[in-house]
Amino acid sequence: MGLASRKFAFALPTLVAAYAGDTLWALLVCWLLGFCYPYWTSRRVAGIALLLAFAIETSQLYHTPWLDWLRNTIPGSLVLGHGFLWSDLLCYSVGVACGYGFERIALRKQL
Numbered sequence: 507m508g509l510a511s512r513k514f515a516f517a518l519p520t521l522v523a524a525y526a527g528d529t530l531w532a533l534l535v536c537w538l539l540g541f542c543y544p545y546w547t548s549r550r551v552a553g554i555a556l557l558l559a560f561a562i563e564t565s566q567l568y569h570t571p572w573l574d575w576l577r578n579t580i581p582g583s584l585v586l587g588h589g590f591l592w593s594d595l596l597c598y599s600v601g602v603a604c605g606y607g608f609e610r611i612a613l614r615k616q617l
Contacts, residue, residue, distance in 0.1 A: 507526075507530050508526065508527040508528075508529075508530035508531050508534070509527070511523060511526035511527045511530065512527050524593075525593065525597050528593075528594045528597035528598065528601070529597040529598075529600050529601040529604075530601060531559075531598075531601065532555065532556075532559045532597065532598040532599075532600070532601025532602050532605070533601040533602070533604055533605045534601075535555045535558060535559055535601075535602075536551060536552060536555040536601065536602045536605030536606065536609075537605055539551045539554055539555050539558075540605070540609060548606055548609045548610055548613070549606070551605075551606075551609070552602050552603075552605065552606040555602045555605065556598060556599065556602045559598035559601075559602065560595060560598065562585070562586060562587065563587065563590060563591075563594050563595060563598065564590070565586065566586070566587055566588065566589055566590040567590045573586075
């Protein structure tokens, strides 16, 4: 869905086209961590996901030839991104908060 929000940005409202991809990326990171580490608490998963997302975004301020080469590959671009944006930090926070909220709701229904 995140990639589709970029590819079909022309058909989406401006706000959705601009921010959905980063928000959904952070949600994916949160869910992948939760899937890989099922015994971690929801709070721990969310905290590490947010820390990881912020670290990757902050790494975009650092440029070396090998890192820029990696960012120019498709996997590197999807994981590492290209340029630092303050708005991405907000998107990551929203995405991780949604992941945390969805997990808490799902766990409550299981009990």
